[in-house]
Amino acid sequence: MPFIDANDNLIPEELKTDICIIGAGAAGITLARNLKTVKDIILVESGNFEMSGASQSLYKGKNLALKYYDLLKCRLRYMGGTTNHWGGYCRSNDPIDYEGRAELGLPKWPISKDELTPYINLAKTELDLKYDFFENTELLKDKKISKEQLLENHHPDFQTKVFQITKKRRFREIYKHELQKQTNLQVLLNLNAIHIQLNEQGDNVKEIIFKTIKGKKILIKAKKFILSCHAIENARLLLKSNDVAKTGIGNTYDHLGRYFMEHIYLKASKLIPSDSFPKLYDFKELRDSKLNANLSFSDNYTRENQLLQYYCRFYPVYVEDKEKDSLRNIKRNINEPYKYELYNDIKNLVNNFNDVKNFLISQFGFYNPAPKYYQLDHRIEQAPNPDSRIILSNDKDLFGMPLADIQWKLTDHDYRSFKLGQAKIVKELSAMGAGRFELEELTPDLIRERIKGHYHHIGTTRMSNLEEDGVVDKNCKVHNVNNLYVAGSSTFPTAGYSGPTMMIIAMSIRLANHLSNDFLYGPKK
Numbered sequence: 001m002p003f004i005d006a007n008d009n010l011i012p013e014e015l016k017t018d019i020c021i022i023g024a025g026a027a028g029i030t031l032a033r034n035l036k037t038v039k040d041i042i043l044v045e046s047g048n049f050e051m052s053g054a055s056q057s058l059y060k061g062k063n064l065a066l067k068y069y070d071l072l073k074c075r076l077r078y079m080g081g082t083t084n085h086w087g088g089y090c091r092s093n094d095p096i097d098y099e100g101r102a103e104l105g106l107p108k109w110p111i112s113k114d115e116l117t118p119y120i121n122l123a124k125t126e127l128d129l130k131y132d133f134f135e136n137t138e139l140l141k142d143k144k145i146s147k148e149q150l151l152e153n154h155h156p157d158f159q160t161k162v163f164q165i166t167k168k169r170r171f172r173e174i175y176k177h178e179l180q181k182q183t184n185l186q187v188l189l190n191l192n193a194i195h196i197q198l199n200e201q202g203d204n205v206k207e208i209i210f211k212t213i214k215g216k217k218i219l220i221k222a223k224k225f226i227l228s229c230h231a232i233e234n235a236r237l238l239l240k241s242n243d244v245a246k247t248g249i250g251n252t253y254d255h256l257g258r259y260f261m262e263h264i265y266l267k268a269s270k271l272i273p274s275d276s277f278p279k280l281y282d283f284k285e286l287r288d289s290k291l292n293a294n295l296s297f298s299d300n301y302t303r304e305n306q307l308l309q310y311y312c313r314f315y316p317v318y319v320e321d322k323e324k325d326s327l328r329n330i331k332r333n334i335n336e337p338y339k340y341e342l343y344n345d346i347k348n349l350v351n352n353f354n355d356v357k358n359f360l361i362s363q364f365g366f367y368n369p370a371p372k373y374y375q376l377d378h379r380i381e382q383a384p385n386p387d388s389r390i391i392l393s394n395d396k397d398l399f400g401m402p403l404a405d406i407q408w409k410l411t412d413h414d415y416r417s418f419k420l421g422q423a424k425i426v427k428e429l430s431a432m433g434a435g436r437f438e439l440e441e442l443t444p445d446l447i448r449e450r451i452k453g454h455y456h457h458i459g460t461t462r463m464s465n466l467e468e469d470g471v472v473d474k475n476c477k478v479h480n481v482n483n484l485y486v487a488g489s490s491t492f493p494t495a496g497y498s499g500p501t502m503m504i505i506a507m508s509i510r511l512a513n514h515l516s517n518d519f520l521y522g523p524k525k
């Protein structure tokens with residue numbers, strides 16, 4: 001069916017359907033495409049096919065704790081959602097991610113690795129990824145990288161973790177025609193969910209209230225509803241819909257909006273490499289193969305040392321910022337020879353000729369010359385923290401709905417894992433003669449000052465077996481609400497360190513499968 005602008009006068013003010021999916025990003029589009037056996041689906045999307053300022057403004061919000069990205073810009077509110085930005089880095093969760101480690105506050109996943117593996121394989125196929133994630137030898141064989149080059153074969157505490165980079169990134173373009181042809185599906189554009197209306201008992205969604213920015217109101221009644229509006233917005237809608245359930249839907253035990261996690265990283269310390277530095281771990285080494293190899297620790301080492309998952313990237317540095325500035329200035333001023341600064345910049349480049357030459361060679365991708373040094377880039381999974389959370393703001397959006405502010409906070413486990421992760425890398429690489437380190441101490445102050453996220457929003461509607469421990473059950477259904485489901489990384493109990501999107505796709509295919517079976521055979525007892 002064609003995409004429909006919800007402002008169209010032919011669209012009635014009340015609609016009925018079997019399944020209503022809210023949000024057409026990675027999760028929502030995957031769900032719609034995989035629910036082909038359900039008779040009637042409506043996929044509702046806040047935006048249109050291009051970004052609009054008015055729709056994007058609904059994502060405003062403040063950062064209340066650690067410095068974070070501008071919430072207005074770090075997710076996208078139009079068809080395809082944040083897949084219009086994503087970088088395509090994929091990796092599936094590691095076995096250790098599912099097991100739960102109480103000493104670090106990491107809950108066990110209600111779904112096992114074996115249960116998810118078939119869906120991860122489907123997601124992998126969906127994204128045209130060729131290799132298994134855990135068999136590095138197989139993965140690297142095509143690139144003529146020998147086992148010898150992997151550090152796990154030299155030290156049992158290491159493990160190489162490889163990301164694959166998909167070319168299938170912009171879901172809005174990739175799936176447009178397929179969605180259009182899907183006869184059981186209507187896609188309503190320019191329509192925003194603003195309130196989830198429960199029945200009086202609070203155990204069923206009666207309808208969801210939607211509005212267009214032009215002011216049209218539409219009610220949708222469905223047998224089942226799925227929220228796939230991305231992590232912060234999923235929590236905002238559930239928290240805000242508090243007329244029947246006074247603290248928000250699915251929030252009897254005060255977990256809703258909590259455990260906001262990112263994949264955090266920070267750059268600190270340098271390694272001046274020797275000839276023994278294992279070149280495979282140079283961040284640029286595998287870029288032509290759409291892969292990158294990261295140096296991490298074995299599950300055993302991670303468990304025994306009570307570490308969060310940690311890995312290190314080695315960023316080659318050829319020139320300092322000053323030389324980069326000179327290159328930029330020369331480009332800008334080349335037609336203005338009377339400018340004195342031009343000659344200063346030329347002098348600076350001539351004085352650092354070799355470094356500049358290597359930098360330019362590396363930029364053009366002919367080959368990777370030896371860098372001056374490697375900048376260490378430390379990355380960890382963030383421990384779930386109830387105080388790291390989404391809070392409804394006193395400020396309102398243009399529908400009068402409270403905006404979502406974010407209070408991003410770390411725990412001592414995060415600080416400790418950064419510190420011990422660096423110490424272990426330095427110890428073992430020094431023992432191997434890989435080079436000389438110039439170290440910075442990873443104090444909590446330095447960490448707070450430098451950390452960044454990857455725009456990966458995780459947690460806020462965590463999955464749990466018991467209602468006491470989370471917001472949704474193992475099938476992503478909100479505990480104690482019969483017909484309301486949540487899709488996306490908001491349901492992940494732990495963040496792991498893999499990019500979330502491939503896991504979002506895997507879990508969305510699983511949810512679509514579960515709901516298709518429900519419609520065909522009735523709910524499983």
Ligand SMILES: Cc1cc2nc3c(=O)[nH]c(=O)nc-3n(C[C@H](O)[C@H](O)[C@H](O)COP(=O)(O)OP(=O)(O)OC[C@H]3O[C@@H](n4cnc5c(N)ncnc54)[C@H](O)[C@@H]3O)c2cc1C
Nearest residue numbers: 023025026027046077081082087088089193488499500501
């Ligand atoms: C710069 C950048 C780089 C990234 N790189 C990577 C990467 O390399 N690897 C990786 O794994 N991940 C990456 N990500 C994260 C990735 O984009 C997200 O994980 C993914 O898009 C989330 O999918 P989603 O469906 O949950 O949300 P989205 O894709 O954001 O989709 C949510 C949809 O819901 C709609 N919506 C929201 N609220 C409402 C409402 N109230 N009513 C109706 N519709 C609504 C939105 O308009 C949007 O279309 C990156 C993100 C950014 C910003």
